[in-house]
Amino acid sequence: MGYASRNDPVSRPRHVNPASASPRTSATGRQSRYSMSHPIRNLPVVQNWSCHVCGNCCRTLVGLITDEEKRRIEALDLANDPEVAPGPWFKPMVRGVYRWRLNHRREGGCVFLTAENRCRLQERFGPEVKPFVCRMFPFMLIPAGNHWRVGMRFSCPSAVASRGRPVADSQKDLVQLSHLLESHLGRSADDAPAPSVRRGRELDWPDACRLVDVLVEIVQDRRDRLERRLRKCLAVARICREGMEVRGGQLSKFLQAVRSAVDPDVARDPASLPPPDRFLGRVLFRVLLAIFARHYRDASRASGLRRALNRVRDGLSFARGRGRVPRLNDYLPEVRFEDIEERHGIPPEADEILERYYAIKLSSFQFFGPPNFEKPIWDGLESLVLTLPMILWLSRAMADQPPMEAVQRAIQLVDDHFGGDAMLGLPHIRYLERTLVERGDLEKVVAWYSR
Ligand code: SF4
Incomplete structure (x- = not known):
């Protein structure tokens, strides 16, 4: 694992100076060799967490x-x-x-x-x-220049359900863990290389923070359903990929201007978008979905040749997209691909939990760089948006469960893979993902499973 973590509720990012919390002493009681202390920036949303001793992480991680x-x-x-x-x-x-x-x-x-x-x-x-x-899970600490950002793994059921103490209560533990992380990695937060917006185009950390702030604002703008907010993020990415030469305070103004400019072009009604291409868009989506829908009950046993063969067999079944859906996880009932296509989207109440999920993934910088297979910012954003139709598809598949429970389980399943499943870093899988984006099918898939 690259960077580690744990926690949530505050309306704006909060800073805690580790130097004021304790001397530079590691969790094992040894003095840290890093003289600089780096603040920890907490989550920009209300989030709770306590371990409820389900044992899930001890079986699957x-x-x-x-x-x-x-x-x-x-x-x-x-x-x-x-x-x-x-x-x-x-x-x-x-x-x-x-x-x-x-x-x-x-x-x-x-x-x-x-x-x-x-x-x-x-x-x-x-x-x-x-x-x-084990101490870190489900939190993550991600370097962001002069501070650490707190991220969270939603594969933990307590994290998805926001159960337990406010994450802000875990600051002291996180400060201690950040020292230990520095000692394991042999470097501190400000040693992390600057992120890139696309291959060969770097951005300094303050500008990366400005860019991400605008994305988080879009995701938290409740005038739209969550799916349209993410389609807006895609529209901003499409324009900024072409050229984003301004920096500093001008960058924030430029991004806000782009945000306003794309608004009329992003369809309000997802049903008004054309469906994703039947023969390529939907097939590519389902092949990727076969990775995200899987849940191993035991990390150690599900390995080796058998695991690889199972993945190929299930990938083919998902690519075909007809007949019975393979039971890739314990939550999936007996269901046919055709039935899932006919079902409706998730209830509006689910936007609250999805907003929390995406705001945390964005603000914590979990979607680009080392936490997401070294992807540049725009590629990482697109791979994050791709998780929404995955969550929507899985929620439809689990129609035998109460809708909000189905959404929570779907997030749990999908986030188990996002940024953590080595398969998603493989060149051919990244190629499939890029093809989906470049054909314009990502936005259509988001709209198709939201309708
Ligand atoms: S998955 Fe979450 S709630 Fe369950 S044991 Fe692990 S940390 Fe605790």
């Missing part, structure tokens, strides 16, 4: 750990603990800072996951003993 964390856990008195699985507890990784991963039990779940869905390390020795990535 790959828990990466460093050499030091491995040694620390091995030194604990765990060998005869009946709640801990027999070894080996760790599996080597090929490269990177995190050279090991937590092993999983044969029946599924982390080796340290107890029968009550609790982490045995935390239960016996406290949260500081847990590996960094």
